[in-house]
Amino acid sequence: MSDADHSYNFAYLDEQTKRMIRRAILKAVAIPGYQVPFGGREMPMPHGWGTGGIQVTASIIGPDDVLKVIDQGADDTTNAVSIRRFFAKTAGVATTTRTEEASLIQTRHRIPEKPLKAGQILVYQVPIPEPLRWLEPRETETRKMHALSEYGVMHVRLYEDIATHGRIATAYDYPVQVNDRYIMRPSPIPKFDNPKMDMNPALQLFGAGREKRIYAVPPYTKVKSLDFEDHPFEVQSWTQCCALCGAKDSFLDEIITSDQGDRMFVCSDSDYCQDRQAAGQRREAAE
């Protein structure tokens, strides 16, 4: 690509750093759901803007990759635009908004609606990697709890929710158990997306830059959202459908359209919505 900047190394990070991060990724893949500490670097974006995901992407991206970046499901949100431009500039890779065309997808807060394929990699930006953090602020303690699979407190918390609210009152970043072993934070995706993680053919990598942790869900790995037999896990549903494409099966964002509080619901996944709109127009034209 012509707009690539050659004053930095390919994809910004130096090769030694990439190697260190790849080693952490390999370890993470070998122990699904386990948080691997890594020597996170200072990136030219602030912590909280996706420095973990960006470091993971920078370490695995190659010149032949096709990159898609989404934030809140959309390719055109400002931070997604900024990250996509960063890689277009420092790595000169091709970018796309189409889920099926991307070999590498970096995401914040969503999993695309279209099912992923084998060979694709989904990189999540993670703010707080530790699922037990709100129950125990100390890293020394939580690492011990993971080592001993001491997850009782998490179940107690979920039970307390049911006792107080009649339901598990967690709507996003809903804890999962990976490969029947580690409890893992899926990053703040809506629980609507949790089932997509289970047995997914794509490789799922998670990067937390500020907290300096990497973890992974290898392809075709069991990912179970925590629940109880009498209170099974369930996802959000809407009575409305998408106002633009009519989808009834996608996660909907609520848009306020007037000062009177009128609102409409549209797909949060912009690529999914546009595809459906285009297909709808084709159908109309054919009729």
Place this chain on the structure above:
Amino acid sequence: MYVSVKGGERAIEAAHALLAEERRGDPQIRELTLPQIDQQLSLAVDRVMSEGALYDRELAALAIKQARGDLIEAIFLLRAYRTTLPRLATSLPVDTARMAVRRCISATFKDIPGGQVLGPTFDYTHRLLDFSLCETKAMQQEQIAPQGEPRATAPMPPVTQLLNAEGLLEVESPGDETAPIGDLTREPMTFPTERDVRLQALARGDEGFLLALGYSTQRGYGRNHPFAGEIRMGAVTVEVQPDELPFAVEIGEIAVTECQMVNQFKGSKTTPPQFTRGYGLTFGHGERKAMAMALVDRALRCRELDEEVDSPAQDEEFVLYHCDNLEASGFVQHLKLPHYVDFQSELVMLRAMRAERAGQ
């Protein structure tokens, strides 16, 4: 039509253009030069170098100019640049006893070898706005004969050595000198930490955060009875020992501020009562930070000294995980980024819970 998140790319470009314009300000006013910032906002440069963990006055001045004087933003710019630099060598430990001293004071002894040297300090100024600075003077008028004391030429031994002679002060053990020194910019911190990593984290840590924590120890949250044993500021030489030479080579000089805090200690089962130390060091002239750092360093040594841990300043996970202003500033400010998906999830849940309650 639904357009609220479209056009992100154009919006970003327009925001950058506006930012550049705001940074420059009124074009009728002459533009700041880097030497002006270096010379006349030198303490800002010092702070940016310290917390940016890179000793380069010119780049720090550039960062301050680019950041419109926002020092945390300037520290960020310098740190992001620093990550891309190769590591050529590791210097030998700098010897502050051989410092070309510009300021050296002790609050524990009336007189010290070499005398108390006040140096350029705000300490005894009256904080009255000096209206004579409103006008910029012509160059010639400004040329005043240097009034300051000549630099002390003979090395001034650290005050702490005097106490050492009597065995009243704990002996600073260098530890295993062959062991590699921790570096939290390469390896993630693991707990419990050793003092090398703690001192590195504190040296890069936010001045305001350390100031408040140091202050809290003085108000009873982890009290450790500090005395400012010695504060010195001046130039030290940096030496490296190349593999192919049998001697060290001087590669330059840096200005640093060092604080040796001397703290009371009642002794433990294994140690007789003696004074203990807290240590602070910054690039340039950073006295407030160096003192706060020394207080916090001492507080964090509670485990090693068998003291009870019951205050925030003694809690190493609390202090070290929260002292970095880039991590803190980034994570606090990321709340500006869109969170509509999570918010929508909460809305759906809240509505369902309210509906259920209304139905009961």
